[in-house]
Amino acid sequence: MYYLTVLVTVSADSLVELERACTILEREGGGRGFQLIDAAYLQQEGLLSVAPIGINKLRYPMEVFGSFLANMFPFVSSQFSHRRGPLVGFDLVSKAPMFYDAWHKDLSNANMFVSGVSGSGKSYTVKMIVAHSILHDIQTAIVDWEGEYADLARSMGGIVVTIDYNSTNLMNPCEIEEEDYIDEHTGEKKKRVDINEKIDEMVNFTKYAASLTGTEQLKAAEIALIDRLWKQIYRDEFGFTEDANSLYETRRQMVGDKLQMRTRRKQPQFSDFYKLVVEEAENDTRFIDLRDRLKRITAGESLGLFDCQSKVSLSEAPIIVFDLSKLHENSDLRKLGQYVALEYIIESFIKKNPSQKKRVIVDEAQKALENREGTPAGEYAAVFLDNAFTRIRKRGGSACAASQQFSIFASNKYGASIIRNSDTKLLLKQNELDGPMLKELFGLADHELQRLYDAQQGEVRWDVNGEIVYSYYKATPWEHKLFNTRHVQAEEGA
Incomplete structure (x- = not known):
């Protein structure tokens, strides 16, 4: 245990930038085992304290543990605070294992947003989270635009619902299901419509x-x-x-x-x-x-x-994939299929068995908006997606939007709403052209943006309700084949 005073000087080229920098420090700095106290009316003492001679005129000592000291800076945490949940990586600085609980008591919702440019490792990261979630009894349903998750599902005991004209899997978006819920007063399981x-x-x-x-x-x-x-x-x-x-x-x-x-x-x-x-x-x-x-x-x-x-039977499989890849690329039918699959998942998956932890992943969530910015179709698709995330959230589920085209998704007000209302945000390598929008939505400093521009494949910036951690994941050889390609070793009998 130590008696410690940490003094920070904030400088900027203008009053506006200074206020913004102070706001970021106040927002991200506190709550990690220490408190922030500004040197109001003590500027002279503060200046003497941070001057090269280093005489502490402020004298605000605080008792802290060594681990608190390591967690003080908001840009990188030496150890993520969640102690339970699936393993989702290793801290980039301390190398400590990182566990993530989307239903943690300190989070207001379990929703997640994941974004990274092509080749950044976005799909790899999402697959890793899905696979590790199975060990913690978390069921996952995936709306799969590119057909990337089918092999993962099959190799881990899941099912794949292929959507095309030749498939026997038929989905009726008009279908309505009774909803299971727990009576708040009696604790009994009941049904409603x-x-x-x-x-x-x-x-x-x-x-x-x-x-x-x-x-x-x-x-x-x-x-x-x-x-x-x-x-x-x-x-x-x-x-x-x-x-x-x-x-x-x-x-x-x-x-x-x-x-x-x-x-x-x-x-x-x-x-x-x-x-x-x-x-x-x-x-x-x-x-x-x-x-x-x-x-x-x-x-x-x-x-x-x-x-x-409808002619689809959803079992108790750990992973359920709705594969849209057989429909023509970027066709209206595939975009409509993304909508229908998500509606079906809410009715037949989310509304059932309320005690079960469930996650719904919409991969390439921007596809329904692509090439339709500013049109009624793009607007209605975004409204639906935002409503779907709200419906999943209010039923205790975790809704995850994954996108490799950040600007298309975030430039829509409903897409931006999904990002803001998700307590967990994952950013991998980003395009420099998206810098202004990233800065606006996430309040990133210039050096944080540069770090995302220069990020190596698989490096992830986690923002979990304001707790910032950079992580990476080193997969086993079997996991790497499973997450990185459509070829599945397990299907060879290995």
């Missing part, structure tokens, strides 16, 4: 689907119609209510000496909605354009892959 939330999401889905054809914003009358028709479908035509029993044909009951299991009712699908739009357009010419724009989403049309009844 959030009809209003599902209607809102289907309104957003329809707005996005319509925006894939044409660049005009939907009119107020069209949006009002979409909302009214989805309410009509769920509540009136299908008779669904907040009671979970409304999703089934019959309740479980004894028939003689046998227990009759209830059967699940048919779910709405997009063509049910489209038929109502067609009827409205026949009577009101204001809705002809909406009818024409939505036709592509119905069965048999170019984007009609998801106008169906």
Whole structure:
């Protein structure tokens, strides 16, 4: 134990820069086993204390342990504070193992943002986190744009849901599931159906689907119609209510000496909605354009892959991958598939078994926005993604957005919202052109930006609720083959 006073002088070329530097120091400096005290009204004593002669005129001694001293500086921590959770790397300075608990009591949410340029090791890092999470009973669902995670899932006992026209895996975005929840008062596990939330999401889905054809914003009358028709479908035509029993044909009951299991009712699908739009357009010419724009989403049309009844069974596998790579690169169908897969994951994965820790990863999260900045389609896709992260967060899950094109994702206000509202942020090597945006969103100093520009492959800057750590990970030979390529040693029987 030591009696210690650390004196820091902050300098800048202007008052604005000085205030900004002081704000960063105050925000990132405290809370690591020591406290910050500014030398208000003691500037002369402070100047004498930091002058070359080094006479401490301030005399603010504090009792500290040696480990506290090592953790004092906000730029690099000698040891990450989490003591439990998956191993996610080694501290770049101390070489100490780093464990990360996304559900740590000091974090307000388990959400995560990961960004790094191509070749920085972003996917490698995410795969490492996913693989190590299995040992801590964390289930992971992945929306996989490039098909990078399929081998990882198969080799570790997971399942892969391939999405294309030739697959038997069919997903219906209109499907609604009962939600498991724990009663706060009794502690009992119960079920409910959030009809209003599902209607809102289907309104957003329809707005996005319509925006894939044409660049005009939907009119107020069209949006009002979409909302009214989805309410009509769920509540009136299908008779669904907040009671979970409304999703089934019959309740479980004894028939003689046998227990009759209830059967699940048919779910709405997009063509049910489209038929109502067609009827409205026949009577009101204001809705002809909406009818024409939505036709592509119905069965048999170019984007009609998801106008169906679901035929996907999600097991208790540790990893579930929704592989979009078989759909045409950068096509509207693959972008729509990213949307549908995430909606399906929320309904059939996140809403089930609330006591289970779950993580949802959207790889290449910027793809739905790519080449659509400033268009209705880009806006609606970003709104959906932001809403999805909120829905996952409020149910205790961990939502992770991974992107190798930081500027596309962060320049959208909803993408920036996802970043700001994620307690955990991982930055690998960055593009210098993104410097101003990185500085704005993360409050990085110039030397921190330069460190990210010069970062070696696999080096990660962790910001966990303000705790900054730089890490790396040295994989075993087997792990390296699993994380680094699509070739899986385990599939050879090794």
